[in-house]
Amino acid sequence: MSADVKSGNEPYDDINITPMLDLAYVLLVTFIILTTASVQGVKVNSPRTLAANQLAKPQTRAVTITKEGAVYLDAYPVTLEELSQRLSAMKAANPSLPVVLKADARTQYQKVTEVLEVAKKLDITELGLVTQREAQ
Template sequence: MAFSSSRGSGGGYQPLADINVTPLVDVMLVLLIVFMITAPMLATGVKVNLPQAKAAQPLNPKEPVVVIVTKEGKLNLNADEIVSEQLVAAIQAKIEGDMNHVIHVRGDKDASYGDVIAIMDLLASNGMTHIALLSDPHAKADAAKAAKLQAPPASAPNTAPATGGQP
C-alpha cells in the first residue's frame, strides 16, 4: 500500500501563508487595559489655587431670549407681550446680530401645536435656527400626583351617581 505525498516536487515543506491572530488579540487586550486605566486619569483636572484680582470684572452673560406662546395663542418676548409681526425685529435687536444665539421657545401645555410650530417656522425662516423648546421637568411628577389624588382607591366603592355628574 503506497501513499502519495501532496508536498509538491521540492521535497521540503512549503511556507504557510495563514495569519496567526493570537498575538494580535493579546496586544489588543493589553492596550485596552492600558487605556481603561489611563482614561480616567486624563479626565481629571489639576487643582490650582487661583490668585484674586480686584480690578477684574465678571463677564456679563447674555440674557436668554425666551418666546412664550400662551394657551390663547398670544406671544410674549421675555415678559413683554408682542405681536408676531414684530417678533423677529425684536429678537434681532436683543441678540444684536448673533445668529448663533439660542432662542428658547416655551409653549403652554394647552397651546395649539400649530401656534408653536408657526413661531418656530417664523424664526427659522429668518435665519434663527438655534431654537430650544423648554419644558417643565416637574410637570410629569405633578401630573402623576394630581391623577393619583383624583382617582378613587381601587378598594373603595364607586359613589358617583349613575348620571355621570360630579359627587
C-alpha cells in the same frame, strides 16, 4: 407736695418712636418680599418630559405662548411681525442668538409652528423647547 414728685398731668418732653420704627421696618421688608416674589414673567403650564432641562444662558431670549395664543418676547406681548423684527435685530447683534420657546401645554399647535417658522426664517439654529420634568 415735694418738687421731686411730678403729677400725672405734666406733658412729656420726648416721644418714644422705637415701636413705630419697628412697624415701619416690618412693613418695608414685607413689601420688598411680596414685590420681588410677584415679578417672575408670564406663567404657563409647560408640558412634562423625562428629558433633562438645559439651563438658559444669560443672552438667551425667551418666547412664551400662553394657552390663549398670546405671544410674549421676554415677558412683553408681541405680534408675530413684531417678534420677527425684534429677533432679527437681536440676531444681527448676536449671530448665535439662543432662543427658548415656552408654550402652555394647552396652546394651539398652529401658534407654536408659526413661532418656529419665524425662527427658521431668521436662521435661528439655537432653539430650545421648555418642558417640565415628569414626576417619577
